[in-house]
Amino acid sequence: MTAVRCIELCRTFIQGDQKITGLDHVTLEVEKGEFVCLVAPSGGGKTTLLNAIGGLDRPDSGEVWVAGKRIDQLSKGALAEMRLNNIGFVFQAYNLIPVLTARENVEFVMQVQGRPAKERRELAENVLAEVGLTGLEDRLPAKMSGGQQQRVAVARAIVTRPAMVLADEPTANLDSHTAEQLMELFVELNRTHKTTFIIATHDQRVMSYARRIVSLLDGRIVKDQQQAT
Amino acid sequence: MAFSNVILVFMISLQFGMYGMMIDNTLALFTGHLQVQANGYKDDKKIRQTVPDAAALADRLSETIDGARVAVRANAFALVSSADRSFGVQVVGVQPDKEPGISTLPGLVVTGSYLQGRSEEVVIGSILARNLKVGVDDELTLIGSGKDGSFAAVVATVSGIFESGIAVLDRNMVEMPLSLFQETFFMGDSAHEIVMRMPGLDDVPLAVSAVSAALPSDQDLVVHDWDALQPGLKQAIQADIAGAWFMYGVLVVLVAFSVLNTVLMSVLERTREFGIVLSLGLSPGRLAWLVMLETALMAILGLLLGVLIGWAVTAWFGYAGFSYPGMEVMADKFNLPARIFPQATMLSLFLGPGVVFVGTLLASIYPALRIHLLEPVQAMRAA
Numbered sequence: 001m002t003a004v005r006c007i008e009l010c011r012t013f014i015q016g017d018q019k020i021t022g023l024d025h026v027t028l029e030v031e032k033g034e035f036v037c038l039v040a041p042s043g044g045g046k047t048t049l050l051n052a053i054g055g056l057d058r059p060d061s062g063e064v065w066v067a068g069k070r071i072d073q074l075s076k077g078a079l080a081e082m083r084l085n086n087i088g089f090v091f092q093a094y095n096l097i098p099v100l101t102a103r104e105n106v107e108f109v110m111q112v113q114g115r116p117a118k119e120r121r122e123l124a125e126n127v128l129a130e131v132g133l134t135g136l137e138d139r140l141p142a143k144m145s146g147g148q149q150q151r152v153a154v155a156r157a158i159v160t161r162p163a164m165v166l167a168d169e170p171t172a173n174l175d176s177h178t179a180e181q182l183m184e185l186f187v188e189l190n191r192t193h194k195t196t197f198i199i200a201t202h203d204q205r206v207m208s209y210a211r212r213i214v215s216l217l218d219g220r221i222v223k224d225q226q227q228a229t
Numbered sequence: 230m231a232f233s234n235v236i237l238v239f240m241i242s243l244q245f246g247m248y249g250m251m252i253d254n255t256l257a258l259f260t261g262h263l264q265v266q267a268n269g270y271k272d273d274k275k276i277r278q279t280v281p282d283a284a285a286l287a288d289r290l291s292e293t294i295d296g297a298r299v300a301v302r303a304n305a306f307a308l309v310s311s312a313d314r315s316f317g318v319q320v321v322g323v324q325p326d327k328e329p330g331i332s333t334l335p336g337l338v339v340t341g342s343y344l345q346g347r348s349e350e351v352v353i354g355s356i357l358a359r360n361l362k363v364g365v366d367d368e369l370t371l372i373g374s375g376k377d378g379s380f381a382a383v384v385a386t387v388s389g390i391f392e393s394g395i396a397v398l399d400r401n402m403v404e405m406p407l408s409l410f411q412e413t414f415f416m417g418d419s420a421h422e423i424v425m426r427m428p429g430l431d432d433v434p435l436a437v438s439a440v441s442a443a444l445p446s447d448q449d450l451v452v453h454d455w456d457a458l459q460p461g462l463k464q465a466i467q468a469d470i471a472g473a474w475f476m477y478g479v480l481v482v483l484v485a486f487s488v489l490n491t492v493l494m495s496v497l498e499r500t501r502e503f504g505i506v507l508s509l510g511l512s513p514g515r516l517a518w519l520v521m522l523e524t525a526l527m528a529i530l531g532l533l534l535g536v537l538i539g540w541a542v543t544a545w546f547g548y549a550g551f552s553y554p555g556m557e558v559m560a561d562k563f564n565l566p567a568r569i570f571p572q573a574t575m576l577s578l579f580l581g582p583g584v585v586f587v588g589t590l591l592a593s594i595y596p597a598l599r600i601h602l603l604e605p606v607q608a609m610r611a612a
């Protein structure tokens with residue numbers, strides 16, 4: 001089954017009187033349960049592509065299909081609902097809610113989903129332990145290091161066991177040991193829950209876990225290769 | 230917002246208290262709350278249209294009507310002359326011991342004293358005194374026609390000069406003891422008005438029906454309340470009320486705008502957070518709803534606090550009275566109460582805050598709508 005299908009995606013940004021290419025006729029298909037790395041130099045279009053797949057940004061042309069449904073025409077409300085129930089996002093800039101503690105940040109999505117408080121609490125505690133943040137549950141983001149915030153962001157993305165995780169540089173601020181632990185966690189989820197992973201990175205350690213590496217350059221796919229792990 | 234609600238409650242209550250007081254002060258000067266007269270006398274003041282045996286009827290009324298102060302008056306037109314001048318005036322016969330109970334005029338005597346109970350004395354207005362060039366203890370001659378149309382005349386001593394600030398009274402009025410009046414104008418024991426003052430303006434409607442019931446049925450007498458006696462008064466107050474409403478309207482609009490500004494700021498301030506929660510899957514509709522709910526809670530809190538504190542403040546001043554600098558001097562000069570007692574009614578309590586509440590809810594619609602325009606990615610990029 002196809003998890004994501006992008007057909008001829010184009011996206012240009014206008015900044016002042018300059019046109020910046022974000023995506024240039026990108027066609028990509030990802031099967032359910034795949035573990036894909038998006039690799040590109042800075043400005044290559046990784047974030048733009050993830051945003052398009054997650055329905056956070058509308059492409060100028062082309063089609064985006066997620067879990068068999070075309071999403072690039074959906075309303076904002078419908079897109080939000082799709083994200084809520086199908087996709088876990090790890091943002092490049094973490095994007096934690098600054099007024100909420102680590103635990104509350106992790107619980108937030110479940111709260112929006114309307115899950116009972118007890119279940120939320122249990123799940124949040126478990127997942128924070130999984131990313132190695134036991135004892136920091138009640139800290140505010142501002143009182144945590146970049147790596148810790150990044151792990152809270154990861155915990156928030158995977159706590160609902162979404163069908164697909166879109167992660168933007170999830171290891172950028174982690175030491176190699178923590179990065180390895182995190183990747184093991186991703187691989188574990190991928191194996192046990194058939195979670196589809198699309199991870200934007202230029203971290204060699206991350207790429208070594210991927211079975212497929214898609215390379216972008218200036219918004220175009222220049223290489224798409226399978227690899228053994 | 231809570232603060233402006235407190236102000237609104239207090240101001241409106243104060244205003245209501247003030248109208249009550251303005252009406253009452255005006256009536257306290259001379260007219261009284263209600264009067265018993267011969268039918269038709271109000272519109273055509275003929276000296277023949279009298280209330281027979283007025284003093285006895287007045288005594289009976291003051292016994293039957295709880296809390297009422299009652300006095301008898303008689304009116305006639307006369308020519309008053311001093312040594313060198315003459316003027317047409319209204320002569321009013323009053324009961325010197327009872328008149329102070331229904332009128333503040335006796336307290337406004339600035340030179341000499343009010344009627345002392347001597348038989349041939351008068352008090353006159355300050356302008357009249359100046360025009361006649363007379364002072365206290367000078368003699369005046371009054372000439373008019375009596376109840377039966379015959380020639381009436383009397384010489385009396387000025388015992389006091391009053392200054393009410395109302396030109397008509399100060400220029401045209403002479404008060405003398407009722408007994409002297411009745412003797413001079415051949416009235417017998419009859420008079421023209423039984424003037425009554427109740428403890429409060431609110432007591433008037435009940436008193437009117439009670440007095441009507443107590444009137445002897447064989448005489449053609451009627452009761453007029455203050456609105457009938459002074460038809461202009463209510464209109465004047467109502468015109469003032471219209472002006473006050475306009476002021477409150479402006480205040481409410483100002484509050485609504487400050488709320489709009491606050492809500493809008495609080496939305497803009499949190500653009501990044503809103504972007505995050507949208508990107509995590511909270512729908513724009515729900516987020517907008519939450520913002521409106523937040524504003525509504527704030528508004529409810531403001532409403533409750535405003536009404537509660539406003540009510541407390543009003544109740545305190547309603548008990549202790551409210552006065553502003555300079556008011557005491559004015560009050561002293563015109564023989565009026567020195568304090569306003571604000572009235573907290575359901576209307577004055579909830580009107581202002583209620584309108585602010587609705588205005589707040591309306592003001593939160595625009596910021597909530599703006600959330601629908603928010604693009605998560607752009608919002609998250611906002612610092």
Ligand SMILES: Nc1ncnc2c1ncn2[C@@H]1O[C@H](COP(=O)(O)OP(=O)(O)OP(=O)(O)O)[C@@H](O)[C@H]1O
Nearest residue numbers: 013015020021022040041042043044045046047048
């Ligand atoms: N909202 C935007 N407005 C203007 N230009 C944008 C916007 N978003 C992205 N771009 C531009 O589009 C290009 C692709 O950006 P993108 O963020 O997808 O790159 P990236 O591969 O994620 O880079 P990085 O590794 O630095 O995160 C860049 O040149 C970027 O400046």
Ligand SMILES: [Mg+2]
Nearest residue numbers: 046047092168
């Ligand atoms: Mg990026």
